[in-house]
Amino acid sequence: MSPAVQGTIVLVVTLAILLSGVPVSFGLGAISIAFLLIFQGADSLHVVAETFWSGLNDFTLVSIPMFVMMGAAIGSSPAGKDLYEALDRWLYRIPGGLVISNLGACAIFAALTGSSPACCAAIGKMGIPEMRRRGYPDDVATGSICAGGTLGILIPPSVTFILYGIATETSIGRLFLAGVMPGLMLTGLFMLWTLFIIWKRGFRAHAADFRYSWAEKFQSIPKIAPFIAIIVGVMYVLYGGVATPSEAAGVGAAFCVLLAVLIYRMWKAEQWWLILRDTMRESVMILTIIAAAVLFGYMLTSLYLTQTLAQAIADLHANKWVLMLLINIFLLVCGFFIPPAAIILMTSPILLPIITAAGFDPVWFGVVLTINMEIGLIHPPVGLNIYIVNSIAPDVPVVKVMLGTIPYVLCMMLSILLLCIFPDIATWLPDHLMGPMKH
Numbered sequence: 001m002s003p004a005v006q007g008t009i010v011l012v013v014t015l016a017i018l019l020s021g022v023p024v025s026f027g028l029g030a031i032s033i034a035f036l037l038i039f040q041g042a043d044s045l046h047v048v049a050e051t052f053w054s055g056l057n058d059f060t061l062v063s064i065p066m067f068v069m070m071g072a073a074i075g076s077s078p079a080g081k082d083l084y085e086a087l088d089r090w091l092y093r094i095p096g097g098l099v100i101s102n103l104g105a106c107a108i109f110a111a112l113t114g115s116s117p118a119c120c121a122a123i124g125k126m127g128i129p130e131m132r133r134r135g136y137p138d139d140v141a142t143g144s145i146c147a148g149g150t151l152g153i154l155i156p157p158s159v160t161f162i163l164y165g166i167a168t169e170t171s172i173g174r175l176f177l178a179g180v181m182p183g184l185m186l187t188g189l190f191m192l193w194t195l196f197i198i199w200k201r202g203f204r205a206h207a208a209d210f211r212y213s214w215a216e217k218f219q220s221i222p223k224i225a226p227f228i229a230i231i232v233g234v235m236y237v238l239y240g241g242v243a244t245p246s247e248a249a250g251v252g253a254a255f256c257v258l259l260a261v262l263i264y265r266m267w268k269a270e271q272w273w274l275i276l277r278d279t280m281r282e283s284v285m286i287l288t289i290i291a292a293a294v295l296f297g298y299m300l301t302s303l304y305l306t307q308t309l310a311q312a313i314a315d316l317h318a319n320k321w322v323l324m325l326l327i328n329i330f331l332l333v334c335g336f337f338i339p340p341a342a343i344i345l346m347t348s349p350i351l352l353p354i355i356t357a358a359g360f361d362p363v364w365f366g367v368v369l370t371i372n373m374e375i376g377l378i379h380p381p382v383g384l385n386i387y388i389v390n391s392i393a394p395d396v397p398v399v400k401v402m403l404g405t406i407p408y409v410l411c412m413m414l415s416i417l418l419l420c421i422f423p424d425i426a427t428w429l430p431d432h433l434m435g436p437m438k439h
Contacts, residue, residue, distance in 0.1 A: 003308040025288035032299040055294030065283035066249030072278040073256040086220035096198030102127040106148025110155040120149025143404025150374035155183035167348040177430040189411040293345030320358040335376020
């Protein structure tokens, strides 16, 4: 059987298994073992346990549960509510200021948690009911939270960048830096669209004579300032060469837990249990997907499927931008059905040699890949953030939430286009602070 036929069978079966609702890690593991057994016989199975173990035997992976714990500590506390209230008090005079506050809170919360669902749930629980109470249109209220939540995987520290860095052996510190400017750009695009649509609809949330006093504005700062300090601190130790990502993540997690306890009086055992449970659940899910994806990658390589695909694309002699367009379409389609962690771990090792041969920067591509993953989070049929928002506001029809996300999906596509035209948006900061990347 030729590699092309084998590859088609593997692709069809993999999509069928992943779309069936089976947990990604179990699905990938079962597919890998089954195809090794079918195409290479029982002797090939002796490498399964060793490959599975080697997928997790990487010290860099320690940073994942630490960053997850950082997000769980913040998500379990009222920090999201305070962050949101503080921004609202400063931005309430702007037309659509409450939506802008939510997007700003999502951007800051994203930097604290690195998780899109956590970001979406934490800010959405406060923001959506408040926006609807003040009369904001349902599609703007829900769509903006869906979109703002996706910033969790782009603005560093991001678990997505850690996974991409591990899968492609790219510097995680450089990837984190590369996400800063595109993250701010995307937040700006979201805000501009929101201001435009609110202005076009002639909407005002506050009475013309409504005012917050300066005292009320400054009262909102002390509770959120320590969390902002943690972001700055983690970034400084990462990029100042003081600590590795794992060490920075450990210190960041410890400080977030400590602040949650000291500021919000989270002394009770059940509150601690909530943080530890959420950390354990998400970390184990991500780590088992990593191990299963490494085994899946081994299976593809041992059957010469990745090499055949890379050679077939190279033989096309297509223009590099046509190639990038095809890769983006492929990633978008994957994002409609499969979680970001699984896509990155399954596709990055295959795509890396293709994009480097075409002359693209792997750090830049990591940012483009992540924005594609963000689109998948707010695009049906699997758009996770859509269902999180629908659970917060169950009386808003899912179709209305989906329609509200479409302009933000277009903003993300525009940001990918801008990154293709001006790659320095992603590469300037890491090159400036860490020196040019050696190819």
